[in-house]
Every structure is written in C-alpha cells, then in structure tokens.
Amino acid sequence: MADDNLKGQRVLLCVGGGIAAYKALELVRRLREAGAQVQVAMTAGAQHFVTPLSFQALSGSPTRTTLWDSAAEASMGHIELARWADRILIAPATADLLAKLAHGFADDLVTTLCLATTAPITVAPAMNHRMWGHPATQANIATLRARGVQVIGPEDGPLAEGESGPGRLSEPGAIVAALSPQAESAVAIDQALKGLKVVVSAGPTYEDLDPVRYLGNRSSGKMGFAVADSARRRGAEVVLIAGPVHLATPAGVKRVDVRSAAQMREAVFAAFPADIYIGAAAVADYTPRAPAANKIKKSNESLALDLVRTPDILSEVAAQTQGLKLVVGFAAETENVAGYARGKLVAKHLDLIVANRVGVADGGFESDQNAMTAYWQDGERVFNPGAKTRLADDLIELIVERLNA
Numbered sequence: 001m002a003d004d005n006l007k008g009q010r011v012l013l014c015v016g017g018g019i020a021a022y023k024a025l026e027l028v029r030r031l032r033e034a035g036a037q038v039q040v041a042m043t044a045g046a047q048h049f050v051t052p053l054s055f056q057a058l059s060g061s062p063t064r065t066t067l068w069d070s071a072a073e074a075s076m077g078h079i080e081l082a083r084w085a086d087r088i089l090i091a092p093a094t095a096d097l098l099a100k101l102a103h104g105f106a107d108d109l110v111t112t113l114c115l116a117t118t119a120p121i122t123v124a125p126a127m128n129h130r131m132w133g134h135p136a137t138q139a140n141i142a143t144l145r146a147r148g149v150q151v152i153g154p155e156d157g158p159l160a161e162g163e164s165g166p167g168r169l170s171e172p173g174a175i176v177a178a179l180s181p182q183a184e185s186a187v188a189i190d191q192a193l194k195g196l197k198v199v200v201s202a203g204p205t206y207e208d209l210d211p212v213r214y215l216g217n218r219s220s221g222k223m224g225f226a227v228a229d230s231a232r233r234r235g236a237e238v239v240l241i242a243g244p245v246h247l248a249t250p251a252g253v254k255r256v257d258v259r260s261a262a263q264m265r266e267a268v269f270a271a272f273p274a275d276i277y278i279g280a281a282a283v284a285d286y287t288p289r290a291p292a293a294n295k296i297k298k299s300n301e302s303l304a305l306d307l308v309r310t311p312d313i314l315s316e317v318a319a320q321t322q323g324l325k326l327v328v329g330f331a332a333e334t335e336n337v338a339g340y341a342r343g344k345l346v347a348k349h350l351d352l353i354v355a356n357r358v359g360v361a362d363g364g365f366e367s368d369q370n371a372m373t374a375y376w377q378d379g380e381r382v383f384n385p386g387a388k389t390r391l392a393d394d395l396i397e398l399i400v401e402r403l404n405a
C-alpha cells in the first residue's frame with residue numbers, strides 16, 4: 001500500500017490466539033507503510049502461534065505479552081499504553097476475545113487495555129464458520145457493534161480446517177484501508193442512505209386466542225434487526241417495528257414493540273411518511289375472530305377455531321402513496337420458493353422481494369445463517385449463503401442500487 005492514510009496515527013495492534021495470527025505480521029508491515037506508529041500486545045494464546053520477537057522486529061517496539069510485567073507496570077504500563085493508542089485494532093479477534101470484550105472482562109493484558117482505553121476499537125474476527133455463526137458469537141458481535149466497535153470481516157472462503165464459510169480474516173490490505181480516516185468517504189455505500197427514512201418490520205406476530213394462548217410463528221426477527229442495523233450504519237433514519245422477540249435494539253435505531261398483526265399495521269403506518277419500507281416481519285395471515293375473555297377450557301375431543309384474515313400490511317403499504325421510493329417484501333417459503341416469491345412481487349406490487357427457504361437446516365427462521373435470492377421486475381440476485389448480518393449488508397447494498405436504477 002503506497003498511501004500514507006494513517007500518517008501520525010498510533011495504532012495498538014492486539015493479536016488473538018487464532019490460526020490467522022501469522023497474518024498479523026503482514027498487518028504490522030502494512031500499518032507502518034500507511035504511516036502508522038505500531039505497538040503490539042499479544043494474548044497468551046497468540047504466543048502459541050507467533051513469537052513476540054517477530055512482532056518486535058517488524059514493529060520496531062517491544063511486544064507486550066502480559067499484564068504481569070513488573071518492569072512495565074512500575075509506571076502502570078497498561079494504562080500508559082491504553083492512553084498512547086489513537087486506535088486499537090484486534091486482529092485476529094478470536095471468538096473468546098469477542099466474548100470477553102462484549103462482557104467487559106479484564107483478565108489479561110489485551111482485555112484490560114480495551115477496557116482502559118477511550119480510543120476507538122476495531123475488531124477483525126477470524127474463526128471456524130460454526131464458531132462465527134454461533135448465537136453467542138453473533139450476540140457478542142451485535143453488542144460490540146451497538147457500542148460503536150468497528151467490525152471488519154470475516155470473509156467467506158476456505159478455512160484452515162479444510163471447511164469453507166464465513167470466518168477468514170480479512171486481507172491485511174483491506175483492514176488497513178478500512179482503518180484510514182478516508183475509509184468512510186471511500187466506501188460510498190456506507191452513507192448512501194443518508195437523508196432517507198427507512199421503516200423495517202421484523203419478527204413474528206402473536207394473535208391471542210385467550211388470556212394465556214396465542215397463535216404465533218417461528219420468526220426470530222434476526223434478519224429484520226440485521227437489516228435495520230445495516231440501514232442505520234449506511235446513514236438512514238430507521239424505525240424498527242418489532243414483533244415479540246428478545247433481541248437487542250441496534251444502535252441508533254428507533255424501536256416500536258408490538259404484538260399482533262393489527263398493532264403492527266398501526267405502528268407501521270404511524271411511522272410514515274418514509275422513503276423505504278422493508279417488510280421482514282412474519283405477520284400472521286389469520287387471527288381469532290374474537291379472543292376468548294377467559295381461558296378456553298379443555299372439554300370436547302376437538303376444538304375448531306374461528307379465524308379471520310389479518311390486514312395485509314405489505315399490500316396496503318405498496319398501494320399507498322406517501323412518498324415511498326421502494327417497498328421491499330420478504331417471502332419465507334418451504335417449496336417452489338422462486339415461483340411464490342415472483343407471484344407475491346407482482347400480486348402485491350412490490351419493488352423488490354427477498355425469498356428464503358425456511359424449514360431447512362442452516363437457514364431460515366431462528367437460524368443465524370440464511371440463503372436468499374432477491375427478485376425485482378426484470379432481474380434477480382442470488383446472495384452467497386452466510387450470516388444474516390452479512391446478508392443484511394448485501395441486501396441494503398442492492399436496495400441502494402435499485403433506488404438509483
């Protein structure tokens with residue numbers, strides 16, 4: 001990298017104990033080429049993969065390897081180092097480090113530095129794709145993102161253990177580029193929704209049968225929450241209408257909690273006018289005609305429920321003209337996914353529909369992973385299967401393209 005985008009920046013590189021630790025050596029070289037001063041701190045795990053001496057040789061400064069260093073700590077060295085850094089880069093960030101950071105642990109040098117600093121923190125995760133996809137890791141990443149931590153990668157591709165999936169450390173050149181102050185303007189997509197208002201619906205709806213029972217569905221809300229987060233990070237004002245789910249609200253997003261389809265409709269229309277509507281909620285199609293005032297008692301051998309249609313929020317939104325530039329629907333199908341999705345696109349007058357197959361392993365409802373295809377009137381895009389957070393970014397990118405088409 002010939003640019004000196006990081007000129008004068010003091011970067012503290014924290015190296016975690018992953019197989020990709022060797023790539024952090026290349027990172028030091030790239031950071032210095034970009035004009036940064038670099039100091040390196042390693043976890044105990046990292047030292048099983050690469051030696052502190054290699055980092056010392058490349059960074060030109062002693063490598064810090066432990067909190068329990070009496071010489072360095074004579075002057076509270078860890079606080080000094082935390083203050084010295086203009087920014088902290090953790091690469092590779094292990095699943096373990098992400099968990100510790102999300103929960104505020106400070107039981108070694110790297111985690112203590114991260115807690116003691118006021119500098120911005122960037123993490124570049126690298127791990128086995130199942131570790132990355134695990135709900136614990138995804139929740140930790142969401143917590144860190146919500147706290148303003150910059151997350152770079154991981155990339156999709158072959159992994160050290162002979163498998164393939166999201167988990168590869170981003171290339172050192174890409175990490176350094178994403179750190180540079182110019183990165184925000186260089187990545188035009190990041191602010192491509194600035195000035196626009198996006199309303200996203202997410203999660204299931206619950207239709208009450210009586211005071212203790214309801215008709216619901218298995219939507220987790222994860223995809224809609226990830227889409228709301230992605231739109232917000234690209235500069236949009238985002239209102240998230242959430243059915244009953246237990247998910248953290250993405251940073252900077254206005255959340256409105258609802259329970260039933262009728263409440264969801266009301267909240268969606270109350271959030272208008274808006275520029276973009278993304279209907280990612282799994283809204284019930286039917287609701288009891290009249291919920292029982294008291295608990296329905298077990299009496300007859302069978303029970304027939306009298307159900308009536310709920311409002312079709314997506315069709316109603318697409319039919320109204322409050323300045324919406326784009327209406328996006330989701331189709332969760334178990335069969336003939338493309339056929340049903342295209343049918344819904346036309347029948348509901350949508351601009352874009354995102355189809356995913358539910359009821360299969362590693363995708364759809366409840367999972368952190370998904371496989372989706374988007375359809376519009378004269379085109380379609382098959383997204384690489386992977387984490388819902390990454391797919392949300394891909395979808396928002398497509399939405400930006402369609403807005404400008």
Ligand SMILES: Cc1cc2nc3c(=O)[nH]c(=O)nc-3n(C[C@H](O)[C@H](O)[C@H](O)COP(=O)(O)O)c2cc1C
Nearest residue numbers: 016017018019020043045046094095096097126127
């Ligand atoms: C050969 C080997 C490779 C590993 N690769 C990774 C990895 O790529 N990512 C990861 O999160 N953990 C990986 N681990 C597990 C971590 O080393 C382990 O969770 C350790 O506690 C991390 O410590 P640290 O987070 O303090 O660096 C690996 C372990 C071994 C033995």
